Amino acid sequence: MASVAARAPVVPRPAEPLSGRILRVLGKAPVHLFLAVIGLLWLIPTLGLLFTSLLSASDLGGGGWWQILSKPSAATWQNYDALLSNEQITDSLLTTLQVAIGSTVLPIFIAALAAYAFAWLEFPGRDWLFIVVIALLVVPLQMALIPIFSLYNTLGIFDTVLSLILFHTAFGLPFAIFLLRNFFIGIPKDILESARIDGASEFRIFFRLILPLGLPAIASLAIFQFLWTWNDLLVALTFGRDTKPITVAIFNQLTEFGSNIEIIAPASFISLALPIVVFFAFQRYFVQGLLAGSVK
Amino acid sequence: MAAVAFEDVSKVYADGTTAVSGLDLEIRDSEFMVLVGPSGCGKTTALRMAAGLEEISSGAVRIGERVVNHVPSRDRDIAMVFQSYALYPHLSVYENIAFGLRVKKVKKDELDRRILEAARILDLEPFLKRKPRALSGGQRQRVAMGRAIVRQPQAFLMDEPLSNLDAKLRVQMRGEISRIQRNLRVTTLYVTHDQVEAMTMGDRVAVMRKGELQQVASPQELYDRPVNLFVAGFIGSPAMNLLEATVARTNGGLSAQAGSQSIVLDEGVLSARPGLAAYEGRPVILGIRPEDLEDTALAGDTPSDRRLRGTVELREALGSELIVHLAVDARPAVTEDVRELAEDTDAVVVQELEEGPARATVVGRFGARSKVQEGETVEVSVDTRALHFFDPDSGAGIYESDTTKGVTR
Numbered sequence: 001m002a003s004v005a006a007r008a009p010v011v012p013r014p015a016e017p018l019s020g021r022i023l024r025v026l027g028k029a030p031v032h033l034f035l036a037v038i039g040l041l042w043l044i045p046t047l048g049l050l051f052t053s054l055l056s057a058s059d060l061g062g063g064g065w066w067q068i069l070s071k072p073s074a075a076t077w078q079n080y081d082a083l084l085s086n087e088q089i090t091d092s093l094l095t096t097l098q099v100a101i102g103s104t105v106l107p108i109f110i111a112a113l114a115a116y117a118f119a120w121l122e123f124p125g126r127d128w129l130f131i132v133v134i135a136l137l138v139v140p141l142q143m144a145l146i147p148i149f150s151l152y153n154t155l156g157i158f159d160t161v162l163s164l165i166l167f168h169t170a171f172g173l174p175f176a177i178f179l180l181r182n183f184f185i186g187i188p189k190d191i192l193e194s195a196r197i198d199g200a201s202e203f204r205i206f207f208r209l210i211l212p213l214g215l216p217a218i219a220s221l222a223i224f225q226f227l228w229t230w231n232d233l234l235v236a237l238t239f240g241r242d243t244k245p246i247t248v249a250i251f252n253q254l255t256e257f258g259s260n261i262e263i264i265a266p267a268s269f270i271s272l273a274l275p276i277v278v279f280f281a282f283q284r285y286f287v288q289g290l291l292a293g294s295v296k
Numbered sequence: 297m298a299a300v301a302f303e304d305v306s307k308v309y310a311d312g313t314t315a316v317s318g319l320d321l322e323i324r325d326s327e328f329m330v331l332v333g334p335s336g337c338g339k340t341t342a343l344r345m346a347a348g349l350e351e352i353s354s355g356a357v358r359i360g361e362r363v364v365n366h367v368p369s370r371d372r373d374i375a376m377v378f379q380s381y382a383l384y385p386h387l388s389v390y391e392n393i394a395f396g397l398r399v400k401k402v403k404k405d406e407l408d409r410r411i412l413e414a415a416r417i418l419d420l421e422p423f424l425k426r427k428p429r430a431l432s433g434g435q436r437q438r439v440a441m442g443r444a445i446v447r448q449p450q451a452f453l454m455d456e457p458l459s460n461l462d463a464k465l466r467v468q469m470r471g472e473i474s475r476i477q478r479n480l481r482v483t484t485l486y487v488t489h490d491q492v493e494a495m496t497m498g499d500r501v502a503v504m505r506k507g508e509l510q511q512v513a514s515p516q517e518l519y520d521r522p523v524n525l526f527v528a529g530f531i532g533s534p535a536m537n538l539l540e541a542t543v544a545r546t547n548g549g550l551s552a553q554a555g556s557q558s559i560v561l562d563e564g565v566l567s568a569r570p571g572l573a574a575y576e577g578r579p580v581i582l583g584i585r586p587e588d589l590e591d592t593a594l595a596g597d598t599p600s601d602r603r604l605r606g607t608v609e610l611r612e613a614l615g616s617e618l619i620v621h622l623a624v625d626a627r628p629a630v631t632e633d634v635r636e637l638a639e640d641t642d643a644v645v646v647q648e649l650e651e652g653p654a655r656a657t658v659v660g661r662f663g664a665r666s667k668v669q670e671g672e673t674v675e676v677s678v679d680t681r682a683l684h685f686f687d688p689d690s691g692a693g694i695y696e697s698d699t700t701k702g703v704t705r
Contacts, residue, residue: 190382193349198396198443199370208395212386 046272053079053265060261079266089267092249096230096271098161099245103168103229104222110169111176112218116210118177119184120192121202130181136174144171145238152239159241167239168229176221183217184210219285227275246271297483298360298450299325300346305355307341307507315341316507319355323451326481328474330498332488334530338507339487340455346485347376347453359450370399375444376453379460381436383428383443389415390424393442414446417476434465441473445480452477452484458493470496491531495519503527525581525631525691528684534586534619536684537658538629541582543575551601552582552683555626555656560601564681570697572685580694581629583684586619589660591668595677604676606658608668618662622676628656632691 016024051065054075059067068075083089117123118130148167152158157166187210195205211218233247240248250267253260300323307316316338323329331339344350346357348369356363364372375396384392393414397407415421418438428436437457444452457473458466474497477484488494494501495515503510503518503526511523522528528536541554543561550561550573559582566572572580592598606622660676668674685694 188380188382190378190380191384193347193369194376194378194382194443195384195395196349196369197347197372197374197376198447199399200395201370201399204399209384 049265049269049272051075052261053269055079057262079262083263083266083270086263088244089246089249089263092244092246093270095161095243096245096247097274099164099168099236100226100230102161102165103172104225106165107169107172107176107225108180108218108221111173111180111221112211112214113206114173114177115180115184116202116206118181119187133174133177137178139171139174141167141171141235149238158239159243161243163239164235164243164245167235168225168232172225172228176225179221180214180217183214187213215285219282223275223279223282226278230271230275297325297481299323299327299358300451300483300485301358302342302346303356303358305342305345305357306353307338307345307350308353314507316345319504319507319509321502321509321512323483323485325483328477328484328486328497328499330486330488330494330501331504332491332494332501332530333504333510335489336506337504339489339504341507342504343453343455343485343487346451347374348372373450374453375447375449375451377440377444377455377457379456381428381440381457381460383436383439385428388425388427389420389431389439389442392428392439393446396443396447410446410448411442414442417445417479418442418472433461434469437461437465437469441476445476445482449482452482452486454484454486456488457486459488459490473497491533495531503530505530521693521695522684523693525583525629525686525693528583528686528693529631532585534659534661536583536585537589537656538631538686539582539584539624539656539658540579540627540629540688542579543572543577545576550576552580552685554582555624557604557624557626558601559604559678559680559683560599561683562680565683568681569685569695571694574697575685575694579688581631581686581688581691583686584658584678585682585684586659586661588679588682589658589662590677590679591620591660591662591666592675592677594663594666598677602678602680604658604678605673606676607673608670609657611668611670613664615664617664618666618668620660620662620666620668622658622660622674623655624658626656626658629686629688 048065051068052060054077055065055068056074056076056078059071059074114133118126118133144167149158152163157163191209191213192205195209200208231247232245233251236243236245236248237251244252246267250264250271253263253267302319302321305316305319306314308314319338319342321329321331321342331342333339341350345352346359348364348367352365356365358364359372359374384395387395390411393411394407397410402410411424412421415424418441420435420438420442423431423435423439428439431439437460440457444454454473458469461469470493473486486493486497495518498515500512501515501518502512505526511518511527513521518527518531522531525538529538539554541552543550544553544558545551546558546560550566552559552561561572589604592603604622604624606624608620609623610621612619612621658676662668686692687694
């Protein structure tokens with residue numbers, strides 16, 4: 001079997017002379033430089049927010065965030081300390097987290113089940129039903145605000161985390177089903193047939209094959225859905241009174257106390273930092289070629 | 297283990313295409329049956345019906361005593377090896393092989409024992425922890441085999457499992473699959489379009505064409521007694537030479553006249569094919585396998601009435617033998633398949649075929665020591681015992697006197 005083992009794809013990279021490497025790096029330098037500049041330009045507002053949040057109100061005075069550059073010693077965590085002991089804000093963060101996680105996990109799970117059925121199960125009217133789902137993509141959510149409002153009142157779930165999750169789920173589903181179905185249909189049919197012959201039930205196929213193989217699509221969908229629900233203000237304002245996500249809390253700070261910068265800046269920064277963390281957590285699943293080696 | 301049987305099975309798709317019509321085929325217990333035919337002949341459809349991946353339009357498929365028409369794949373207790381291997385890309389080799397056992401809730405130590413056993417048989421032990429993408433084509437093929445044998449199913453179904461391998465590996469795996477099947481004695485239905493695989497692997501071979509079963513027989517019988525022109529042309533490589541001929545009486549005996557060539561039909565031929573006598577004075581299609589032709593210089597004393605004469609057009613030296621293409625003064629037989637093939641491409645070609653060039657190209661397989669040169673006119677000895685005859689209208693092979701069309705008239 002040694003001959004077969006020797007076929008394992010080990011591709012040694014031929015040694016490259018130093019001069020060649022330098023030339024290669026230099027050749028690409030203008031592009032890299034350009035990209036770096038663009039990246040920095042895009043980062044400036046974010047950095048501005050960070051620096052603002054690190055300055056006390058008195059240090060900030062009437063000036064801007066760039067004061068920190070001339071006086072780095074003025075940087076302080078006191079705004080963050082104050083923020084984290086401000087129950088209104090921490091409660092809001094917690095609420096947002098609950099809403100965002102719930103509104104990400106629930107629709108994706110339901111959508112994955114539906115997408116599997118749309119992609120791989122035979123049932124009458126399947127294609128028509130899928131067309132209906134696609135048609136639902138274009139329904140604006142504003143249209144549903146008032147009917148859902150009265151529905152929630154009747155059900156007695158108005159102003160709860162659940163009500164927000166359900167609303168986001170309902171409006172997240174069409175896109176999620178659409179995206180996942182199109183991804184699942186690309187999974188080689190042979191794999192599913194092989195699993196069926198191996199004796200697997202549809203549920204086992206779904207949990208053991210479809211979900212792991214669909215991870216790239218599920219991860220990108222999760223990021224979209226998380227960002228969207230995390231940053232949502234409209235739905236939160238409509239269906240929350242005491243249930244306030246962070247967007248509503250920041251919004252309230254603005255209106256109640258005028259420019260309340262030492263709370264708004266750190267709160268905003270936290271509210272933008274968390275999605276970035278989520279993004280990097282899922283990023284590795286974007287890697288292509290998850291299906292490599294299965295067929296052929 | 298169990299027998300697998302197709303009983304008058306047909307498959308008609310929703311658009312009206314018939315993929316398989318009236319297939320009757322029994323794969324006996326522990327038998328290695330190869331289903332062979334050109335692409336689109338319905339062999340894979342037949343296999344998929346046995347696997348439960350394709351609905352059966354009419355007829356019945358039996359596994360053991362049970363009619364499985366409406367039994368879902370997972371309850372048929374069969375294992376299938378796909379052309380694409382269909383490995384689970386996110387699972388290690390071990391887990392790939394374990395998948396079917398985990399479904400059946402096999403106990404941990406039993407599971408481990410069976411997987412290691414399968415890995416040992418297939419030389420996969422060093423790779424159990426790897427993912428499929430880190431394996432070569434041959435190793436992936438082995439994993440697919442491992443997944444099938446570890447299940448200890450009633451039957452193996454294999455859908456061209458070797459067609460994605462390179463030629464050398466294919467020969468090696470061909471031997472291994474045969475060996476494994478012989479050791480495990482699991483009933484196997486193996487689909488391929490490669491007649492060499494069919495001949496070397498099968499206990500019996502079923503030849504299909506356009507959804508219809510042509511012949512089921514042992515490889516040797518297929519080669520010696522093909523039931524019709526299609527089987528005769530499909531089995532054997534290079535393919536059998538087919539010439540238009542007439543059975544005529546010369547010097548008291550019968551002979552086959554093809555163009556200016558005349559080959560005597562001696563007692564041996566006639567007793568093996570009693571039906572042939574009825575064709576006296578009528579056209580037949582004469583089939584000569586390339587391996588039954590030999591350079592007369594090497595064949596020794598061959599009487600002149602057992603020879604063909606032709607001009608060498610092409611000479612392919614393979615080292616162990618010599619493939620020689622000869623232009624012979626005779627009309628090539630235009631079979632239905634040849635005509636179909638030509639119709640697909642060009643109407644002019646069809647006309648040419650109909651009118652027929654007077655020269656046929658005959659391929660011979662000579663000994664390596666033959667000294668024939670291109671352009672040279674040579675005498676070729678024919679092994680008359682191995683001649684084949686077919687009815688030009690029906691294409692059926694001429695064997696027994698009562699089964700041929702001509703006699704009943």
